[in-house]
Amino acid sequence: MALSNTKTVTVHSIAFPKSWKLSALFVTLLFLGFIFTSFWIDTVNHPEPVVTVVLLVNHNTSSTQEPIHTVDPLHLNQNAPIHTAQTVVPPITCSSSGKPTPNPPPICPDYFRWIHEDLKPWKSTGITRHMVDRLARRTANFRLVILGGRAYVEKLKDSFQTRDVFTLWGVLQLLRRYPGRVPDLELMFDTFDWPVVKSKDYRRRSGKAGRRRGGPPPLFRYCGDESTLDIVFPDWSFWGWPEINIKPWEALKEELREGNERVNWWERVPYAYWKGNPAVAVTRQELLQCNVSEERDWNARIYAQDWISEVQQGFKQSNLASQCNHRYKIYIEGSAWSVSEKYILACDSPALVVTPRYYDFFTRGLMPGQHYWPIRDDNKCRSIKFAVDWGNTHQREAQNIGKAASSFIQEELKMDHVYDYILHLLTEYAKLQKFKPRKPRKAIEISVESMACHAKGLEKKFMMESMVNVSRDMGPCELPPPYAQVQLNSLLKRKTNFIKQVENWEQRAWDKQMS
Ligand SMILES: *[C@@H]1O[C@H](CO)[C@@H](O)[C@H](O)[C@H]1NC(C)=O
Ligand SMILES: *[C@@H]1O[C@H](CO)[C@@H](O)[C@H](O)[C@H]1NC(C)=O
Ligand SMILES: *[C@@H]1O[C@H](CO)[C@@H](O)[C@H](O)[C@H]1NC(C)=O
Numbered sequence: 001m002a003l004s005n006t007k008t009v010t011v012h013s014i015a016f017p018k019s020w021k022l023s024a025l026f027v028t029l030l031f032l033g034f035i036f037t038s039f040w041i042d043t044v045n046h047p048e049p050v051v052t053v054v055l056l057v058n059h060n061t062s063s064t065q066e067p068i069h070t071v072d073p074l075h076l077n078q079n080a081p082i083h084t085a086q087t088v089v090p091p092i093t094c095s096s097s098g099k100p101t102p103n104p105p106p107i108c109p110d111y112f113r114w115i116h117e118d119l120k121p122w123k124s125t126g127i128t129r130h131m132v133d134r135l136a137r138r139t140a141n142f143r144l145v146i147l148g149g150r151a152y153v154e155k156l157k158d159s160f161q162t163r164d165v166f167t168l169w170g171v172l173q174l175l176r177r178y179p180g181r182v183p184d185l186e187l188m189f190d191t192f193d194w195p196v197v198k199s200k201d202y203r204r205r206s207g208k209a210g211r212r213r214g215g216p217p218p219l220f221r222y223c224g225d226e227s228t229l230d231i232v233f234p235d236w237s238f239w240g241w242p243e244i245n246i247k248p249w250e251a252l253k254e255e256l257r258e259g260n261e262r263v264n265w266w267e268r269v270p271y272a273y274w275k276g277n278p279a280v281a282v283t284r285q286e287l288l289q290c291n292v293s294e295e296r297d298w299n300a301r302i303y304a305q306d307w308i309s310e311v312q313q314g315f316k317q318s319n320l321a322s323q324c325n326h327r328y329k330i331y332i333e334g335s336a337w338s339v340s341e342k343y344i345l346a347c348d349s350p351a352l353v354v355t356p357r358y359y360d361f362f363t364r365g366l367m368p369g370q371h372y373w374p375i376r377d378d379n380k381c382r383s384i385k386f387a388v389d390w391g392n393t394h395q396r397e398a399q400n401i402g403k404a405a406s407s408f409i410q411e412e413l414k415m416d417h418v419y420d421y422i423l424h425l426l427t428e429y430a431k432l433q434k435f436k437p438r439k440p441r442k443a444i445e446i447s448v449e450s451m452a453c454h455a456k457g458l459e460k461k462f463m464m465e466s467m468v469n470v471s472r473d474m475g476p477c478e479l480p481p482p483y484a485q486v487q488l489n490s491l492l493k494r495k496t497n498f499i500k501q502v503e504n505w506e507q508r509a510w511d512k513q514m515s
Contacts, residue, residue, distance in 0.1 A: 108420055108477035109412040111365025115425050116482035118224075118231045119432060121202070125215050126434040135217030136188035139196055144168070145186050145439050146426075149175055152443040159191040161243045162459060165451065166236035167191065172448050173239070173468040174422050178476070181423065183430035186437040189220045191236075193336035195228035195358070196221075202229065218429070223337035223358040232361045233425065234418050237339045240462030246339070248466035250415045256346040257410060260324045265348050265399055272352050272388050273326035275303040280334040283354065283377060287332055290381035298381040299388035301326065327398070328352050328388055330375070337363070345372070346409045348402035352387050354380060355499075361421060362413055369498040371405045376503065386506040419468075420476035428479075 122131075137143070141164055143154040151171055155164075167189065175182055190196065202216040222235040238249040246252065271292075278284040291302040323329075324347035331344045331351050337358040345351050345366075355377040356363070368374040373391070376383040391398035452463045483491070 105475055105478045107480055108424070109365060109417060110480065111362050111412070112421060112424060112477075113480050113483055114232075114361070114364050115421070115428055115479065117488075118425075119428055120482075121199075121216050121229050122218060122432045127218050127429070127432045128215070129435040131215055131217050132186055132188055132435075136219040138217070139190045139192070140188035140219065141191045142168075142189050143186065143440065143443065144171065144189055145437055145443055146171075146175075146182055147184050147437060147439060149179060149182060150445060151175060151447075152439045152445050154440050154443040162241075163191040163236045164189075165455075165459070166239040166241070166462075167233075168446055169448075169451055169463055169466070170234065170236070170239045170422070172446065172451065173466065174419055174426075176448070176468040177419050177470075177472050178423055179471050181427075181475070183427055184437045185426060185430040185433060186435075187218065187220055187426075187429065189233070190230070191221070193223070195224045195230040197229040199227055199229050218432075223360045225358050231425070231429070232359070234361050234422060235339060238415065238418050239466040240459075241339070242458035242462055245458065248462055249342075249418070251465060252343075253346070253410065253414065256324075256343065257406075260347050260406060263324055265327060265402065266395075268325055268327040268349060269301070270327050270388070270392055272300045272328035272330050272384050273303075273323075273349075274300070274330035274332065275305055275323075276332075276340070277305050277334070281332075283380075284332055284334065287330070287354070287380055290384055298385045299328075300330065300381070300384050302330075323347070324349060328373075328391060330354065330384065331356075331372070333358060342409055342413060345405040348399065348406050350387075350391060350398050350401040351405055352384060365412065366405075366408070367498075368495060368502075369401070371401065371408055373401060374499045374502055376506070379506075382510060383506055386502075386509050389509070390505070417477070423476050424479045 132143075137156065141155070141157045141159045143156065145152040145154070151168070153168060159165075197216050197219055199216070216229045219230050220233045221230045222233060224230045224232050237246055240246065240248045274287065276284065278288055287300075288302055288304070290298040290300040292298065292300065323343070327349050329344045329347055329349050329351050330353075331338070331341055332354040333356050337356070337360045341351075341360075341363060351372040352375045353368070353372045354375045366372060373387050375387060448463075448467065452460060452467075455463055
């Protein structure tokens with residue numbers, strides 16, 4: 001199940017559904033040569049915009065007179081029941097003084113606090129038009145403009161597969177879910193793998209040089225790392241990844257839950273499992289050496305995904321929901337962060353996480369020893385062997401780790417929270433804007449109609465499945481406050497201390513074995 005493996009190839013996404021088997025084969029063959037190169041960014045021709053058809057409907061978001069019962073606007077489902085559960089006015093309780101006070105919203109999960117960290121670089125300066133138009137634009141694939149609850153897109157560069165399509169589809173669903181609540185804004189989005197805004201280039205400098213640079217560009221993308229300032233945003237896979245048959249998260253999460261319940265942890269194979277595409281990263285190739293062989297058993301069962309046959313079979317072999325058959329599951333990054341992490345964490349089997357370099361929007365909420373077990377990158381096999389031996393001799397602790405991760409995925413990462421995260425992120429971002437957002441001449445309005453009517457096959461199916469049908473009158477969960485510096489330091493310290501502790505245990509176990 002290598003989900004990050006094809007990320008570095010460029011294909012024209014819109015041509016895909018028709019001849020997708022062929023294209024995917026082509027991709028498979030192509031990507032081997034393209035890994036680690038990104039020259040295509042500069043060399044691809046500008047294709048036709050992905051979103052071209054515009055059917056305007058009047059979403060008047062400022063009328064709050066009645067809850068919006070949004071029925072399928074495409075009239076594909078006239079018999080579907082109208083959902084009303086979430087359109088009722090929020091319940092009100094009266095305090096003793098007689099003043100009505102609505103129920104306070106629940107607090108969002110802790111990982112939402114990273115929204116403040118991600119936007120910190122602009123806290124004192126604000127976000128200027130120059131930062132967006134001149135700086136962030138350099139690598140962006142599209143500009144997203146939201147005005148009065150409508151979404152406009154200026155396409156700047158082609159994206160790989162349907163990343164941009166499903167990301168924008170997600171934004172449209174946010175607008176349907178929270179009509180009238182998404183602020184006016186303009187932002188640049190880069191759909192490519194790796195973060196690019198290097199923090200060392202934008203250290204606060206006094207004097208002319210600093211001012212001339214104009215502060216860091218606020219650039220949205222799917223992941224970041226320690227040395228960059230890119231703003232992280234949930235990736236497209238939450239709404240679907242048709243090219244490799246990954247369905248929208250809401251439904252997939254449910255299947256994963258059922259798949260997980262099918263096999264009791266005790267009955268699972270007592271080894272660490274990984275399946276994926278080793279070709280995309282050196283570290284994955286190193287992982288292959290930890291596979292069981294005649295001479296050695298590092299407690300790992302490693303499988304390379306056969307892409308050509310998987311493509312031909314529509315990725316049936318990679319059925320995610322039936323991958324909870326081992327007691328431990330290895331997570332290892334591909335070319336950047338991997339979409340697969342949420343699927344791996346969804347089994348009650350503890351995830352053995354090879355020290356990651358990148359983070360996405362939710363992974364900073366995970367704690368080693370609580371949600372996963374850390375694996376050294378520079379000594380993987382030994383580290384995996386120790387982890388499995390430890391788990392098999394500390395079964396209760398191991399199960400607790402597995403359970404903490406699967407409930408994190410099921411509860412804290414449900415779509416409700418994904419939407420709330422985006423809403424809070426965009427709201428906080430918009431507060432920093434020091435300019436008035438406007439629709440650029442080349443921007444095109446997108447709507448669910450324009451996107452879904454244009455789509456075909458699996459793309460269309462996934463759009464229909466992930467479509468938000470009811471607006472939510474209750475607001476989002478409450479954004480927790482920023483971390484105080486001491487809190488942040490102690491959090492990071494707790495992380496590194498646990499990792500160091502495990503490394504000590506590993507070393508001691510190894511020494512004992514050698515003596
Ligand atoms: C939306 O509705 C409000 C109040 O009913 C009205 O004042 C406004 O002009 C409408 N806007 C659009 C774009 O139709
Ligand atoms: C790892 O070992 C197993 C068992 O021998 C084998 O079936 C599998 O193909 C091996 N994986 C790789 C990537 O060679
Ligand atoms: C919205 O309704 C359609 C059709 O009934 C359904 O397929 C889809 O899954 C629904 N969306 C969500 C998020 O449940």
